[in-house]
Amino acid sequence: MTQWWKRYEPILEARPQPVQTVLVQEMGKALCDLCEAFPPARDEVAFADDKSAARFGPRLSDMPRCDLGFVETVCDILRLELEHDVLGLADYLNHDRYRTGCPTEDHVEALFFLWPILLELLFSWKESVKTGLKQRDLIAVVDAFAARFKKRRMLLM
DSSP states (O other): OTTTTTTHHHHHHOOOOHHHHHHHHHHHHHHHHHHTTOOOOOGGGOSSSHHHOOOHHHGGGGOOOOHHHHHHHHHHHHHHHTOOHHHHHHHHHHHGGGGTTOOOOOHHHHHHHHHHHHHHHHHHHHHHHHEEEEEEEHHHHHHHHHHHHHHHHHHHH
16 A cells, blocks of 8 residues: 555655745746747737837738747847847847847747847846846846756757
């Protein structure tokens, strides 16, 4: 006869983790889930302004699904943004280094659509969390997101 508590043994033996660590991993998972469900349907998107609606609205159905190279490019840009590295970001964009993860114009449009959304999501989480996330925590979220997305892609291969 098995003991009733055996199935709970991993939970009972697990060590407590700091709140920041759990938050970083959960936020990274949420970003990963968002990118795996990309692109959204047109009716799921509420554009902030008419300019964005005119630019991205008709192209949403043409935007590609996120692949590993694309997500790595998005993460590079997010890190530069979070580090407030304006010159690094300008260099990254001006020298078309994002093209390695964006081989087509549809990829480029997806990048310029998704990047501000993810950045805004990170900042909204930072404001809503009572434990006080810092810049390094948001960068850790981006790193956790990239690692989780890569792991999931490797599992699918």
